[in-house]
Amino acid sequence: MAKKEYSFYPGCSSERKASASNYMVSVESMCKTLDIKLNEIPDWNCCGASIGYAEGGELPRHAMNARNIALSEKHNPGQDIVATCAACWLGAKETHERLSASEQMLADTREALKEAGLDMDYKGEVEIRHMVEVLIEDFGYDQLAKPVVKPLEGVKIAGYVGCQTNRPFGVVGESFENPKYLDKLTEIMGAEPVEKYDQKVTCCGGALAFSEPEKSQAQIKKIIESAYDFGAEMIVTPCPVCQMNVEVYQGQINKKYGTKFHIPVTYYSQLMTVAYGGSAKEAGLDGNIVRATKLEEIAAKPVKR
Amino acid sequence: MSELNKVMVEKYRNDFLKEVEANVEEGNWVKMCMQCGVCSGSCPFGPYWEHPPQELFMMIRAGKREEVLASESMWMCTSCYNCIVRCPRELPITHIMHGLANYAHRLGIAPKMNPTRRFAKLFWENIIKGGRVNELKLSIGLYFMDGFSNGVKKGLEMLPVGLGMFKTGRLNPFGLLSGGKCKGAGDIHKMLKKAKEIENRRKGFAP
Incomplete structure (x- = not known):
């Protein structure tokens, strides 16, 4: 089987000495067996999780996820973004959908991203996927x-x-x-x-x-x-x-x-x-x-x- | 009453539905609700809502501004998305609940002591500081939210959980000093400042 490559968004809980660090350890082992190469998005940030909305509002939350998507476009062009955490996946995917559906939201997000020295060439070609989707769809049982x-x-x-x-x-x-x-x-x-x-x-x-x-x-x-x-x-x-x-x-x-x-x-x-x-x-x-x-x-x- | 709240009351007068449509995330969906109640029956925290989503939608249409925005109800949302996938009219109910909570919080009407409101604020402040979650600071911040002695009590209650996490390498004992940092933290601050500025302008929150 040929090597499969993805842009990887590990998320905060997967960091060393964080609450899901053991999840990460096992994902790395599983990927080694399946010959999956995970290219970590450099300097990724938090997705805002399911509770970020209350203080963060709408656009700041999307900006956080858009930064990850933009960094992935820049460093891992053309690769689907894969998340192992449910909330990371949801947050990134939700932003991806909103930006694809609303030109104004996309324009506003790009304006905010510029402050971080980033832009996104948003064609919406790259998918945001959960690791289980990769397993089921790209490998199969x-x-x-x-x-x-x-x-x-x-x-x-x-x-x-x-x-x-x-x-x-x-x-x-x-x-x-x-x-x-x-x-x-x-x-x-x-x-x-x-x-x-x-x-x-x-x-x-x-x-x-x-x-x-x-x-x-x-x-x-x-x-x-x-x-x-x-x-x-x-x-x-x-x-x-x-x-x-x-x-x-x-x-x-x-x-x-x-x-x-x-x-x-x-x-x-x-x-x-x-x-x-x-x-x-x-x-x-x-x-x-x-x-x-x-x-x-x-x-x-x-x-x- | 906060300045912003006064401005909004003045601006929308008795048309609370219009106010929600203009300012609340996905608020333009509210009038699509057909009052079937599937959302209310699907919510894992349903019994704890003073006014379940279906009721909130009707109250918005009836102009019950104060009762809706000051309610603890939408702070009960666990973001399980049951209501979204079951709504026959496909209303993005979870997002509307988040939007209502966020709007009430911004206007300063949300219940001050609601634990989820306070935790959510703590969480956002935690993540934007370095760009990533610092789990130790977040938990300690939560325990000590109601002062030192309560914090010690709560910390002791949670000690077995924390010790379990520590022993299995899932909690960073040095988390008060490090962790949760992106190299681009400064960029993230600038980006978020700009995003908030744009959002305030779009929603008429800016002076």
């Missing part, structure tokens, strides 16, 4: 299954898609209410997807986990409870906010509700790295607070020939 050397046999996994990888844009060919791609990915990695998992697109509270912790934790409780109800040993997600919210508040939820939650929450790229024969470290499993012991055990086993 059959191709993704080929490098599997350690099928994740006997691991029952609830595919928690969440919100922003799924709505409002979503993945082509998938429904908003019951997207199946995460289950399919899980299955081709040799694990057992929990297909009846009914909270797969429930909101975890997003940024409001910080500002409205009780309301958000009530959501998170539903998300975890349903995973247990259907026999899952692990939750997998494509979103850094989902991952963090569903993993790190389990202790607080247990205290408040008297539950005994202790369920690992992993990224799809962690499953793939282990199935592709990577070590626990290469899969960033040392970054999970609730350790994914089943995956660690599989990663420690020698590859069957």
Whole structure:
């Protein structure tokens, strides 16, 4: 298979010692196996995330995303922009759509960008894509299954898609209410997807986990409870906010509700790295607070020939 | 009442719908709402909204300016986008809710103590400083929002979470000194100043 190249927008949470640094580690390992070259957008900035609107307003928020798009055009011309974070993807894609739809918004954005010494030659040819889109559309399930050397046999996994990888844009060919791609990915990695998992697109509270912790934790409780109800040993997600919210508040939820939650929450790229024969470290499993012991055990086993 | 608020009241008199259409992100969609209530039923925080989106849309048309803009309701939006994908009339409801919250905040009518309003302000200030999120400063800023003693209490509550993140290499202990910096931070400041200037001019917010 020929090498595939993309302009890469990693986002704040993927930085070293940031909340999704282990996601990044596993993405790098997964891309190495699939021969994907990620050209990081030099000096990229924050997308404004889902909470930036309140103080940032409309144009400043689009300017932030436009700076990344302009830098990508300049340094990685012609390459699709790929984001691993749901919010980064959403923010950049939303700006891309607004600028393509409104000449005035585009003109205003360009005027602001000039202050940063940048311009955009906006033809709208470059797509803003999430990593899972790249996997599904540019590779496809059959191709993704080929490098599997350690099928994740006997691991029952609830595919928690969440919100922003799924709505409002979503993945082509998938429904908003019951997207199946995460289950399919899980299955081709040799694990057992929990297909009846009914909270797969429930909101975890997003940024409001910080500002409205009780309301958000009530959501998170539903998300975890349903995973247990259907026999899952692990939750997998494509979103850094989902991952963090569903993993790190389990202790607080247990205290408040008297539950005994202790369920690992992993990224799809962690499953793939282990199935592709990577070590626990290469899969960033040392970054999970609730350790994914089943995956660690599989990663420690020698590859069957 | 803030100066800007007075100006807007004067400018639009009793036509709140027109005011929303002109100043709120995607506000021109409001009149398309057919009051089916799917948005309200789809919202994960639905039960906590004093006035769910469908009700807000009707209130805007009924000219209930103060009740809408001073409401805590749209600050309950988690940006899950359920309402957008389910609305049969394809209203960009999430964006309208963000727009209403932003507009109320700019006019100084938004509820002062609403935690999401305060967190959102903290967040934006955090990211524009260096261009990227500084997660440690953001969390500490949030805990200490209500003074020192509350901050210590909240910090202690959150300590197990923070320690978990630290031990797994997902929190930078030196984040108070470094992190979240773009080389072009100065350029970003200039760019954002200009963007705000243009937006103020377009929306008639500038003096």
